[in-house]
Amino acid sequence: MKYLLHEASAENLDALSDWILVEANERIFETFVRSHYETITAMNEPDTDKIKEVLIKRMKRDKKVFRSRKARSLMKYAAVGLVFLALGYFFQQDRTKGNHPVKLVPKEETITITLDNGTIEALDPLANRKVKDAHGNIIGNQERSKMTYRKSVATVAKGTAPKKLVYNTLKVPYGKRFDVVLSDGTHVFLNSGTSLRYPVQFLKGFDRTVFLTGEAYFDVAKDREHPFTVHADELDIEVLGTQFNVSHYPEDTNINTVLVEGSVELHKKTGDAENGEGILLEPGFKAEWRKAGNDIAIENVDTDMYTAWVQGKLVFRNTSLWKIRQALERKYNVTIKNRNKDLEGQLFDASFDIETIEEVLESFNKSYAIEYKIEDNKVIIQ
Numbered sequence: 001m002k003y004l005l006h007e008a009s010a011e012n013l014d015a016l017s018d019w020i021l022v023e024a025n026e027r028i029f030e031t032f033v034r035s036h037y038e039t040i041t042a043m044n045e046p047d048t049d050k051i052k053e054v055l056i057k058r059m060k061r062d063k064k065v066f067r068s069r070k071a072r073s074l075m076k077y078a079a080v081g082l083v084f085l086a087l088g089y090f091f092q093q094d095r096t097k098g099n100h101p102v103k104l105v106p107k108e109e110t111i112t113i114t115l116d117n118g119t120i121e122a123l124d125p126l127a128n129r130k131v132k133d134a135h136g137n138i139i140g141n142q143e144r145s146k147m148t149y150r151k152s153v154a155t156v157a158k159g160t161a162p163k164k165l166v167y168n169t170l171k172v173p174y175g176k177r178f179d180v181v182l183s184d185g186t187h188v189f190l191n192s193g194t195s196l197r198y199p200v201q202f203l204k205g206f207d208r209t210v211f212l213t214g215e216a217y218f219d220v221a222k223d224r225e226h227p228f229t230v231h232a233d234e235l236d237i238e239v240l241g242t243q244f245n246v247s248h249y250p251e252d253t254n255i256n257t258v259l260v261e262g263s264v265e266l267h268k269k270t271g272d273a274e275n276g277e278g279i280l281l282e283p284g285f286k287a288e289w290r291k292a293g294n295d296i297a298i299e300n301v302d303t304d305m306y307t308a309w310v311q312g313k314l315v316f317r318n319t320s321l322w323k324i325r326q327a328l329e330r331k332y333n334v335t336i337k338n339r340n341k342d343l344e345g346q347l348f349d350a351s352f353d354i355e356t357i358e359e360v361l362e363s364f365n366k367s368y369a370i371e372y373k374i375e376d377n378k379v380i381i382q
Contacts, residue, residue, distance in 0.1 A: 017317055017349050033367075102374035104357055106333045109173035113147075116166045116200070123147075125176065133166070139200055140183075148181040149200060165206060169197040172214070175333025177312075184208060185221035186228065189310050192330040193249065202226065215247040217310050220262075235289050236267040238278065245306050251326065255289040257281065258306040266296060314352040320345050321381075332357040336379040343370065343381065 002012050019025050111123040117134040123142065131140040131147060140149035147170075172178045172190045180188050183201045186208075190196055194214025202208045208228040220228045222241030230237040232248040235255050242262025248255045257266060265278035266287055279296055281287050286301040308315040314331060316324055321343050325336045334357055338344055348368060352360055361379065364370045371382045 013318060013347075013349055104332075104334055104374055104379065105377055106175055106357065109175065109333065111173065111176055111178055112171045114169040114171070116168065123178070125178065133200060145177065146179040146181070149183040151183055151185070163203055165199045165203060166201065167197055168200055169195060171195045173333065174330050182208075182210075182221075184223060184226075184228075187219040189217040191215035191217075191309055192333070212246055212248055214249055215245070215309070217243070217245045217307055219243050233291075234269040234294075236269060237264050238267065239264045244281075245303075247306075249326075249330075253291055255291070256306070257287045257289075258301060258303055259283050259285055259287075260303050260307065268294065268296070312353065314350075316348060316350045318347045318349065320347055324348060324350070328357065328360060332360075334379060335377075336381065338381040340370075340381055 002009075003016055020029050111125060112120050113123055114120050115134045119134060125145040127142065128144065129142050130138050131142055131149070133139050138150075140147060142148075170178060170180055170190065172192060172194045174192045176192060178190045180190065180196065180198070182188065182198055188196060188198075188210075191214060194212070194216055196214075196216060197211040199206075199208075199210075204226070206226070208223065208226050209231065210229070211231045213232075216230075218228075218230065218239075220239050220241050220243070224240055228239050228241075230239075230246055232246055232255050235248075235257075237244070237246060237257055239262065242264060243260040244262070244264055245258045245260070246256070257264065259281045261283055263283075264281045266281060266289070267278045268289070279287065279298070281298070284300055284303060286299055286306065288297045288299070289295075290297065302317075305315045305317055309331075314327060316327075321338065322345065325338060328334070329336055348364075350363065350367070352363070355363070357379075361372055365372065373380050373382065
């Protein structure tokens, strides 16, 4: 009831979010909300006889099932009446999918790889092919949306000048995802809107270093002699062998590192040098580097929430509409504008898997009464 009245606290929402993850509970919740919508729709006529009829039917049904809890049932329907009064004003439009006949057409952009000589090649995520360097040598294989580089074999002999590391850069646009297995066996899952610069081959005597903009999940191959480092703006994340997620989009005010397994050490950079001792992160914790304050906050989190995107899911818990809009724009490669500034900082809960962008928008419309329209192939929240 607090949820429907928009009076739920963060603790209430957490409890409801956990409870609704159980399939049977989700069905109960959907049925409960549906019964409210039926009556709310009737209120918009308004038709008081219809409202009474619906209420009486549901009271009789509950009376049969919960005869021994009559007083509690009456209290519940008194509360339901308040919900109808509080929410009726939000639902002025037809709640069918016919509300928004205009369809969005997500933009189609290409995944690209930039070779060491500056050549840019397009990658078809449905293709299987050999991966070649700028000189035509085969350095790996592409199997649809996954590229695998050949294992490193090169070494630096004593008394000789070290070989130069050769870099490739993968760029994944909004609306796409891609995986790359580096030459040391490290598996990197790249989210939408992400760029990763990495050596084609890791050489003995050199640290394993990659450069990230966007979001990626790393499953790092163990090599105690060669630490693995992710450069994300002015933050360096150093590991030996572990699984972790890094989110570092240019428009974000923070850089988040979530550790799933193993251990990582974070270093803030000052100029070209690292700033003091590193901060160790334990599994199940998130490190948030706030760019404005140049400080790092550590907190215990549910790591599944931050890594759900690897399975193609979106999970939001107490998340602002601003962040939700950004996540949807990246995943579906659409533009979402918000004209209702009162909503921008409000917190919402939602989970999506295989839904289209239209289905996601309809879900927010029905669950939170967020009205929108499609205009010039953009989503406009009103």
